Amino acid sequence: MTPSERASGIRGNLNARSSGVRSRLAARAQRLSEGLTRDLSAIIQPERTQPTLRREEARGGIPSSRGYSQHNYQPGSSTGTGGIAGPLTEEDFSAREYYDPMLSSDGLFAIPQIKKMVLKDADGLEVVVELADPAAPAGGEP
């Protein structure tokens, strides 16, 4: 191989490598751009036209129902929106508060009734869960 042929090959390789680098940088920039757009979209809620509710006839009190919660066990994905990032973790067992325990009908077993739990979410923010007293009179009464 002549010196000119060798120089031409090296130049070609350099060009190809340079092109790959530029391509990857462009792709990264595109991803950052899309993520930023997505994040901004999440922060800046577009104004939406509020739907008009049709008029409902009065139905009386709201029937009582058992409270429930749904847990998000996905890894932390805080978006800085003020929401709770799972998982929620209880760090201090003794911080729990209880209602009077619920007795079994034979009077022998006292089942603890949790009143309050202090948790921390994935971002270290404190989350307080306050539960209803199951021994309290049922709701819906006038």
Place this chain on the structure above:
Amino acid sequence: MSARHLVWPWHGPVSSGQITLSDDSTRAYPQPPDSTDPGVYTGPGDCHLIEVPDVPEITAAEEAAAPAGGEWWAGKAIITGRTLYGQQLDGWIYQSSPTKRWHVRLRDVVLTDDQTVGEFVVRPFGAWYQPLFELTQGFVLPVGRATYLQASGVFAPIVTGRLGVLRLHSVSPSGQHAVLGLYAWQNASSSPSSALDRKPRPYHFWLVSVTGEDEDIALTVTHLYGLTDIRETLLSPSAGARHVVDSPARGTEMSREPVYEEGEYIGDRVSYWFDEEPAYTPSVSAVSFPVPGTDGADSSWMWGVRFDGETPVPLRVRCAYSRTVQEPAFEWQTISPIVRLERTGGGIEVEDAGTARLIGTAVSETLVTITGEGGAATWSRSHTLRAESTVEDSVVSNRYLLDAREQTVGGLDHGDVSPLLSMGFIIYGAGNRPALYAGVGHETTTVLSLSYLLDPFANGCLGVAQATETAGGAYQGALTPQGWVVGSGNYSETNLQRYGSYNPVTGDVSLGALAPVNWI
């Protein structure tokens, strides 16, 4: 309406590993063991009622939610032998306060000839997320395996040596007190094995008092009753002294006529009646009678201890009687007079000793009262034992009465006049079961009899069967912590491997069952 957890609706007798529910369906449950082995701290039919105060009654809505054959209970539960809802406790539940309960367990109890040692282990019960806490406290009782005297004292004389077992006898509703019993039983071989009454009977009771909470929990064991209390004798009979009727004495003169010899007056030939009034001399002979008088007896057998609140109450069957031997109404009847030649010089020649016969009547009567004591309701039975002796021509005829039954036996001798009649505890029959027995008759002949056959089943249930000299035994009912409970069962004179128990919730009893019976 406050929400609460409804627990354990399955109640009824437990036998052969099954609960029989109110709709006659069955449900499996671990059968308490029938064993006198160490480590088995309850009898096969023992159960203990737990009562928790201030628990609202079951509402109609809750009752309606019970499963078929089931029933919710409010504020109470039964420890079935050694288990609660199928979980082995080997002890009881102590309620230290309205919100705290503790499981008191017996562990590693060992009896030697001289003492009984073991441990109580206390842990929190019925509450979740409580700090782990366990208290172990040993105890030593200065009484060990039963001696022959102790075993025979509780109607268990057929033993091969010293033996005993410690059982949880009864528990107060709060569990703040419990009674431990040391039990003896007959363990000699017999053929078949069931021919001997092997039911354990307590010969010592100890009271366990539990106080405090958490680290301040303390158990104190104090002696409650020993054999002299268990077989208490308040009054022993004193009759038994006898006297004989002296030979008939010469009484009043019947006639007198002069007697001449060779024309010379030598004296009078005098005839005498026998003195009608017999004279008695204290003695013992075949013709002796019991000395008239009154005596009595009062003895009891404590077969169990129940609780009235926190107070232990002995459960006794008592037999007391008052016995009267009346002054006999006898007199001598002259058959042929005494004839004597009474010489003027003072000499007396008995020409005819004459004959006299005793006539009259004598009565002995015993009024017996049998009482079941200590139960919430008192139970008693009264019986009259009576013998009316008639002596005619010195031949004795006795009319015997036992309540409304009577029988007359003649051809007896003076020794059978006014037999001493009594009723008391015996070890009955070949099976050696405890009993109260009255035999009305003379010497060794029983003419009328009455027996109360006493089966110390479990859980304060004393089965009572009645038998007479002609009628075999039949259960009448049982003495229980609540008093007399009418009941029937499969009584056997020869097969004493029978079981029974008392349900502290329903008051039901099971008597003479062929397999162990308990309750939940």
